[in-house]
Amino acid sequence: MAVLDIRNLIYWYRTRRGAVHAVDNISFKLEQGETIAVVGESGCGKTSTANAILRLLPKNVERYEGEIWFDGQDIMALGNEDFRKQVRWKGISMVLQGALNALNPTVRAGAQVAEPLIVHYDVDRDEAMEQAIAAMKRVGLPQDIARRYPHELSGGMKQRVVIAMALILKPKVVILDEPTSALDVMTQTNIINLLKEMKAAEGLSYIFITHDLGLASDLADHVAIMYAGEIDEIGPADHVFVHPKHPYTGRLLASVPRLRSEDAPEFIPGAPPDLTRPPPGCRFHLRCPVAFEKCGWVAEEFVDRLRLLQATTQGKEGFPRFSEVEARGTQMVVLRADSDSPETLAASFSEFVKSGRETNPFLKSVRSVDAKTKAVAVTLHEGAPPPLIGEEWRAACWLVQEATAHDTIPA
Amino acid sequence: MAAPVPIGLKAALLDAVRTKSGMVGTGMLGFLILLAILVPVFAPYDVIKAWGGTDAWQDNPKLAAPEWSEVFSGGKHLPRTIFLTPAGTPGGFLKFRTTENVSDGKGNWNNFTFLGLKKTFGFQADDFPSEMTVYLNTMFTQAGNLSKPPAISVIFQRPDNKNLTLLDDTPRLSTTDINRFPNTKSNAYAVSQPIKDTPSYKILDNLREWLIANNVTTRAEAYDPQFYVQPEVLLFAQLDRSMLSKSTAHVLKGDYSLRIELVGFENTDDANARGIVFGTVFGLAGTDDARHDLLVGLLWGAPVALAFGTAGALVVVLIQMILGAISGWYGGAVDELVQRAADFYLIIPTLPILILISLLYRPSIVAILFILVAFGIVGSTTKVVRSIVLQVKEEQFIEAARSYGAKKTRILFRYILPRVMPYTFALIALTVPAFIFLEASLSFLGLGDPVLPTWGHTLGLAYNNGALFYGFWWWIVFPVVGIIFATIAFALLGYAFDKVLNPRLREQ
Amino acid sequence: MGVVRHLAKRALFLTITFILAIYATVVIANGGGVIDKLLKDQIQFELRQRYANDQHYRQLPPEKQQEIFNTTYNATIEARGLNEPFVAKSFRYTIDALQFKLGLAINLHTSDGSRDVGAIIFERLPRTLVLFTVANIVAAVFGIWLGLWMARKALSPFDRGLTVLSVTTFIVPPWVYGILFILLFGFTWRIFPTAGWVSAPPPPQGPITDALPPVIAMGMLFGGFFFNSYVRAKYRRIGYAVMLGGLAVAAAWLIMPYDYYKDIEWHMVLPAIAVAFSIFGSWSYTTRNLVLQVMDEDFVFAARAKGLKERDVLNKYVLRAASPPIVTSLALTLVAAWTGAIITETVFNYPGLGQLFFVAISNFDAPVVVGLTTIYALLLVLTVFGLDLTYSLLDPRIKAMRR
Numbered sequence A: 001m002a003v004l005d006i007r008n009l010i011y012w013y014r015t016r017r018g019a020v021h022a023v024d025n026i027s028f029k030l031e032q033g034e035t036i037a038v039v040g041e042s043g044c045g046k047t048s049t050a051n052a053i054l055r056l057l058p059k060n061v062e063r064y065e066g067e068i069w070f071d072g073q074d075i076m077a078l079g080n081e082d083f084r085k086q087v088r089w090k091g092i093s094m095v096l097q098g099a100l101n102a103l104n105p106t107v108r109a110g111a112q113v114a115e116p117l118i119v120h121y122d123v124d125r126d127e128a129m130e131q132a133i134a135a136m137k138r139v140g141l142p143q144d145i146a147r148r149y150p151h152e153l154s155g156g157m158k159q160r161v162v163i164a165m166a167l168i169l170k171p172k173v174v175i176l177d178e179p180t181s182a183l184d185v186m187t188q189t190n191i192i193n194l195l196k197e198m199k200a201a202e203g204l205s206y207i208f209i210t211h212d213l214g215l216a217s218d219l220a221d222h223v224a225i226m227y228a229g230e231i232d233e234i235g236p237a238d239h240v241f242v243h244p245k246h247p248y249t250g251r252l253l254a255s256v257p258r259l260r261s262e263d264a265p266e267f268i269p270g271a272p273p274d275l276t277r278p279p280p281g282c283r284f285h286l287r288c289p290v291a292f293e294k295c296g297w298v299a300e301e302f303v304d305r306l307r308l309l310q311a312t313t314q315g316k317e318g319f320p321r322f323s324e325v326e327a328r329g330t331q332m333v334v335l336r337a338d339s340d341s342p343e344t345l346a347a348s349f350s351e352f353v354k355s356g357r358e359t360n361p362f363l364k365s366v367r368s369v370d371a372k373t374k375a376v377a378v379t380l381h382e383g384a385p386p387p388l389i390g391e392e393w394r395a396a397c398w399l400v401q402e403a404t405a406h407d408t409i410p411a
Numbered sequence B: 001m002a003a004p005v006p007i008g009l010k011a012a013l014l015d016a017v018r019t020k021s022g023m024v025g026t027g028m029l030g031f032l033i034l035l036a037i038l039v040p041v042f043a044p045y046d047v048i049k050a051w052g053g054t055d056a057w058q059d060n061p062k063l064a065a066p067e068w069s070e071v072f073s074g075g076k077h078l079p080r081t082i083f084l085t086p087a088g089t090p091g092g093f094l095k096f097r098t099t100e101n102v103s104d105g106k107g108n109w110n111n112f113t114f115l116g117l118k119k120t121f122g123f124q125a126d127d128f129p130s131e132m133t134v135y136l137n138t139m140f141t142q143a144g145n146l147s148k149p150p151a152i153s154v155i156f157q158r159p160d161n162k163n164l165t166l167l168d169d170t171p172r173l174s175t176t177d178i179n180r181f182p183n184t185k186s187n188a189y190a191v192s193q194p195i196k197d198t199p200s201y202k203i204l205d206n207l208r209e210w211l212i213a214n215n216v217t218t219r220a221e222a223y224d225p226q227f228y229v230q231p232e233v234l235l236f237a238q239l240d241r242s243m244l245s246k247s248t249a250h251v252l253k254g255d256y257s258l259r260i261e262l263v264g265f266e267n268t269d270d271a272n273a274r275g276i277v278f279g280t281v282f283g284l285a286g287t288d289d290a291r292h293d294l295l296v297g298l299l300w301g302a303p304v305a306l307a308f309g310t311a312g313a314l315v316v317v318l319i320q321m322i323l324g325a326i327s328g329w330y331g332g333a334v335d336e337l338v339q340r341a342a343d344f345y346l347i348i349p350t351l352p353i354l355i356l357i358s359l360l361y362r363p364s365i366v367a368i369l370f371i372l373v374a375f376g377i378v379g380s381t382t383k384v385v386r387s388i389v390l391q392v393k394e395e396q397f398i399e400a401a402r403s404y405g406a407k408k409t410r411i412l413f414r415y416i417l418p419r420v421m422p423y424t425f426a427l428i429a430l431t432v433p434a435f436i437f438l439e440a441s442l443s444f445l446g447l448g449d450p451v452l453p454t455w456g457h458t459l460g461l462a463y464n465n466g467a468l469f470y471g472f473w474w475w476i477v478f479p480v481v482g483i484i485f486a487t488i489a490f491a492l493l494g495y496a497f498d499k500v501l502n503p504r505l506r507e508q
Numbered sequence C: 001m002g003v004v005r006h007l008a009k010r011a012l013f014l015t016i017t018f019i020l021a022i023y024a025t026v027v028i029a030n031g032g033g034v035i036d037k038l039l040k041d042q043i044q045f046e047l048r049q050r051y052a053n054d055q056h057y058r059q060l061p062p063e064k065q066q067e068i069f070n071t072t073y074n075a076t077i078e079a080r081g082l083n084e085p086f087v088a089k090s091f092r093y094t095i096d097a098l099q100f101k102l103g104l105a106i107n108l109h110t111s112d113g114s115r116d117v118g119a120i121i122f123e124r125l126p127r128t129l130v131l132f133t134v135a136n137i138v139a140a141v142f143g144i145w146l147g148l149w150m151a152r153k154a155l156s157p158f159d160r161g162l163t164v165l166s167v168t169t170f171i172v173p174p175w176v177y178g179i180l181f182i183l184l185f186g187f188t189w190r191i192f193p194t195a196g197w198v199s200a201p202p203p204p205q206g207p208i209t210d211a212l213p214p215v216i217a218m219g220m221l222f223g224g225f226f227f228n229s230y231v232r233a234k235y236r237r238i239g240y241a242v243m244l245g246g247l248a249v250a251a252a253w254l255i256m257p258y259d260y261y262k263d264i265e266w267h268m269v270l271p272a273i274a275v276a277f278s279i280f281g282s283w284s285y286t287t288r289n290l291v292l293q294v295m296d297e298d299f300v301f302a303a304r305a306k307g308l309k310e311r312d313v314l315n316k317y318v319l320r321a322a323s324p325p326i327v328t329s330l331a332l333t334l335v336a337a338w339t340g341a342i343i344t345e346t347v348f349n350y351p352g353l354g355q356l357f358f359v360a361i362s363n364f365d366a367p368v369v370v371g372l373t374t375i376y377a378l379l380l381v382l383t384v385f386g387l388d389l390t391y392s393l394l395d396p397r398i399k400a401m402r403r
């Protein structure tokens, strides 16, 4: 049985600009003793997912829904006090992102490691300190570290203190939120090795949050690729990393620099979308090199792209000569020309769409081009968000649906 | 975790103005600025220059409450000021004048002028007027002892026909005026508060006689040294014993007239009159003891406070910001120096010194501004900016700029100061009130600008003239409201900035 | 050790600053010598007046007159120390001030006629101290409590409303509220006396214990309040009971006979409220922001993740981290309130140090001004140093920084 089963988790923030869809309907499972890596560019909602699991909410929560089954119980249904007593740290602990700041600067390291024991088990202070020192020893920290203040420790030592603190109650699940991103490479490796050891020794399950694919492939049994608050692809690490199904995963992998490879790393063009207004259809379609009709283009995006193209290819042969372009509703774009008649413009635009489809995926969204009395109406295909398809290994991309209707795990 | 902080000044400004407090603050400030622009049109600077004098204000009632305060008087109709305008103006005094030459039979002709001036006015208010004054302008010939000055009587006619002569007078010229032709003499007869040894002082005796004649008091009672009732009450009260105290007296409503009779001893003698029956309410903001229209002073307070506050805050905060930035950016000895200067300024007592300087030199408002700036070279802004700069210093884009070899000064001006600017705006907005109140404090103590009627100045006058004690609330409340309104506008703006720049305070 | 060196350095700098500040005040309080001239003119004028009425003097020949006049004048100037050049004198004054030889006032005196500056100051010191300490404590306690509450309800309409209220009230200085309060509570509703420190003539004086009830009431209110903020819910009844007791004592005080001490306390209510009203907002706003800021720190977040109760997070983590800056501003505002007292005390005609400052300044009584400033600066320096000391000893981070 899965130790943690997250179903349809939704977690939005309320801001003045609108709701931030930081976690938008996410589901995944974590098996006992396994590690699932949650990978994605920064700002895609990884930390929010972690905080949502531990119910560490700020004041500005807009929506917080879904089921989180932990140890056979839906912990979303627990009251706050029960949740605090049963889940936090005892069941699920966490190494916070920016863990180096997670230590109280005015309290000695040992006391901080010991604190959960006092809070949850009412252990007396000396006893707790003893256990803390033991726990610190297990993560490779000498005894005298316990008496030091955080500012007297190096980054690597602090990280070990934080890990000792996370493990002190022997939780079933540990969430590691970018546990190594502030460390140098050598320390990083040490910490990763430590995490592996601890997992083996204590039978832990990890949710390993990172934007570093290399680390993820090193540590994870399963991976979940997140993009703009959603999971795009999830499955066994060796499959996802070797034969990515989702174009985003592919681009992500291609962007990792490799030591023994001729290929230069390719960066993904564009920036992750604003989560207050996630793109309709497939959230990746604005940056997807293979996007097509179904991916959910809307008139506004189309107009933006067209204007951009007009600005960069100004006056080139074959570029339709329109003077105005504007969106009408979500699926219609209107073009006007000063010199050409609507018919001429419609013809040249159709021609342009046909020839430019491959280089500019957004043109694929054109369904029809009609000349009206004064202008040309371009109608776009309706799109929809692609569902996560598959069993063991799932991806949310319309291409995946067409190519592989069933779960394929290559041998 | 939290939403990003807008970095540019413009972005911060826009964001700040869009918050609710920002909008309210901007609205209030806009109103003040509009006022500041319109006031000089409505009441030119000359009016303010004349603030110190009395001439411009003498037709206003003294210590009158705002007209609209009538609403709180329980349905009473409070008297407005009634102007009895001179003959020759529309609705003014009516004038009859005849001349007569009478022979005494011995070949001497006596030339007479008989002149009557009369003005009828309705008085329908439920309270007594606050004062009454009659101005008389007499023109006559008096050269040596050759001819006599005219004889004047001022008669007050009441609706109940119980009329009385207020006074008889012969306007006499001082010796220096005697040989000027034609002789004119302007006399103001303060009916309500007659001054001893002036012609109008007779009014009191005339009133006593009138009361006795109408059986309101006995003679002994009327001539008792303790006996005093304000003339304006007696004149406008119903004729019975209740009139002997203002609290029991009833107003006699109806048409009153003021009649002035003159007998002159030359054919050329002439006269004209003007009268004011002062009300107890005036304008929108009332008047003070010097009859100033407080509205004018109050309105003028806005541009003065605004200019003083913003100028001071702007200069002081900018200086402090630059010093703080330099101190944080260059570090070392410069930093040490600035820090020690900050300690020094913390320890010397600014306000007492300021008061002392004001007392010694009575500086103008501009000089006060300079002194304040001198005392504000380093201060809290220096500290805030210094700590921000220390933070920014560590950021990567600074490192980057440094690594490609940009000069330190260049980085300071190109990268550091722009980052600090938005915070500076918040600090300026929050410092403006401090300056407004400093000026107000000095003015309150009577040490501010000697000419301008700033809010603090008005407040100080009110306080020192016992406005609190006598309940002249308008004299106190309006300047206070002015100051508070202006400062709250800035406080709200500053708070809006704070909120935008300080993500923890943000409404996310 | 580092801390000692650091403290020694600070002490040295603060001493130098202190001396400089005193010197600056001496120079300014004497108008850079201008006041000397004023005083000399005044002496000359007074002498003229005196001799003008002196029959004997007027009969003397002019040369003799001039001679007598000059000797008297010079003697007076000498006696008043006005013949020295100002620069030399300014150093002497400064050294005297640093030794707390505050000298004699020029024309101010205590109620029993002493012109000793020290005596003048110490006659009034307790009044200001009591008034402003009480007002500050009330404002601080109320403000901090409100701030904590606002932080807990951060971003709710309640919090927003109170934040705006705090921001807009603390920007207005106490004397402005003073005037409004005098108008309302003093003259319109006649609840409180409007000016002064004690009625004239003062009511009969009972034993000093009569002064205690308000002190006890306030102590009980605050005591109960603090007790409650540190104990678990089930003990809070005790705190409420104590607070209720405090209210009862306050009520009892209200109906007690109106004697000397009650009169004095009654006179202090309005100024104290005005002062408290103008500063509580700064407390609540600062507290709220500090608490929210600390709450946003990763280590506080971590504490919540660890499963600490919200109450413990607030008490053990947030308050502990937020209290040093809060204590700093408490200390600094307390001392700074003294200069702020000038206009407030003038408005209330309250015979404390602030009013003394103003009267001394208006009378060009430089010794009193310098004396007041010296004591004020000393208090401030000691406060700053005390804060430094406390931090160096308490906060491990600062300790580390100085190593």
Ligand SMILES: Nc1ncnc2c1ncn2[C@@H]1O[C@H](COP(=O)(O)OP(=O)(O)O)[C@@H](O)[C@H]1O
Residues within 6 Å of the ligand: A013, A014, A015, A020, A022, A040, A041, A042, A043, A044, A045, A046, A047, A048, A049, A058, A060, A275, B001, B002, B003, B004, B508
């Ligand atoms: N408290 C918050 N209020 C509003 N928006 C937030 C808050 N915390 C995070 N966000 C936004 O939510 C999105 C996801 O953030 P996060 O979960 O931290 O991403 P990641 O960990 O993948 O970098 C970001 O756009 C971020 O700006």
Ligand code: SF4
Residues within 6 Å of the ligand: A246, A247, A248, A282, A283, A284, A285, A286, A288, A289, A290, A291, A292, A294, A295, A386, A396, A397, A398, A399, A400
């Ligand atoms: S659905 Fe697939 S093809 Fe379409 S945009 Fe999304 S990732 Fe690209």
Ligand SMILES: [Mg+2]
Residues within 6 Å of the ligand: A043, A046, A047, A048, A097
């Ligand atoms: Mg993150």
